Amino acid sequence: MSLQLLLIGGGHAHLGVLELLARRQRSGIDVTLVSASSAQVYSGMLPGHLAGHYTYEQCAIPLDPLCETARADFVRARVVSLDLEQRVALTETGGMLPFDIVSIDIGPGPDQATISGLQHALSVRPIEQLVSTWRMLEQRFAGTPLPQTLAVIGGGPAGTELVAAMAWRAREANLQLKPSIIAGNGGLLPGMPRGTARLMRKRLTALGVRVIESDAQSVRPNAVTIGGAGEFHADVIIAATGAAAWAWPRQSGLKCDGRGFIEVNTHLQSVSHPFVFAAGDCASMVNHPHPKSGVYAVRAGPPLGENLLRALTRRPLVAHRPQKRALYLLSAGGQDAVGVWGPLVFDGAWVWRWKDRIDRRFVGRFNPRA
């Protein structure tokens, strides 16, 4: 009987696994990818899509054809738990997917805990939901005589890129939108060199975005309470407050860190269950902690694929050492970006063109029709 390899989540690391599987000869191993959506939106191009620079097709990677090339089955379903004794994954609709080895790359879930009432805000996750909600909001903002207020909570890269993209789109499409970002006491882009925030603030201000550098303390429908400044009314509130863990891996019995992310060793293998592997934002490398970002998820793909095949054929696993530093290219609304490499900060249209080339090449690797 064939061995069963189950990949849960069509995230950035599993794209690399499928690419590797397509190149390798194998026999006696059946592979199944189960993912909640039929396409993976490349997060690097998401702000560009929301701003109107890319169509959905240009930044989405359909999973079914990718599986076909890798000689894997694709199942569209959301996994809700693992039975680690029986080695079966259970889906939302009652399906059962057996495995000998399982790999999890489900990304982060919506953050509903860091601020009270956050469930009243739209979350940036799942990304497909954000994309369809933005489409609906665009129509709403276009058809109203009164300006609508938008508040994005979270001053990290995701919140900053999102508000810039939405403000740009509003200006270009003449949408009635007054955007704000509630960046927190740490200000815009904390943890990045100081010049990054200065360059991004200049662009946000030019796009008419109000930057509020105070903590959001609580959220209720259409209002955010801001430290020292009282209540802030917003017609639409989007939470970009950082990565939160899905509950089911911990509930299934996998050892997780204090925030609920699956603890893995240098082989990207669960520290509690050696037949379980995990990578991307849902995993926490115990010996090599690193930021949760798509760059690290992408880089984990090839070593993860190698180790999954080795684990199935009982060969020694290879170690994965994430890079110490990642290049960040933050889109600034228009065809303009701010880049960060260690202490270096740079900006301008050339940074956007560079980012555009990298991003298109990445998606083109997996979706020749993009």
Ligand SMILES: Cc1cc2nc3c(=O)[nH]c(=O)nc-3n(C[C@H](O)[C@H](O)[C@H](O)COP(=O)(O)OP(=O)(O)OC[C@H]3O[C@@H](n4cnc5c(N)ncnc54)[C@H](O)[C@@H]3O)c2cc1C
């Ligand atoms: C607006 C924004 C902009 C960003 N820009 C950048 C950037 O420029 N560069 C960068 O490096 N990072 C960026 N990030 C961060 C980046 O999105 C994440 O770090 C990256 O997506 C993590 O990849 P992943 O493979 O862990 O998971 P994901 O990309 O989230 O993929 C997870 C997949 O698993 C599926 N899934 C989830 N749960 C289940 C389940 N229970 N069962 C089955 N399938 C499931 C999902 O549908 C999804 O397809 C950005 C994030 C946002 C929100």
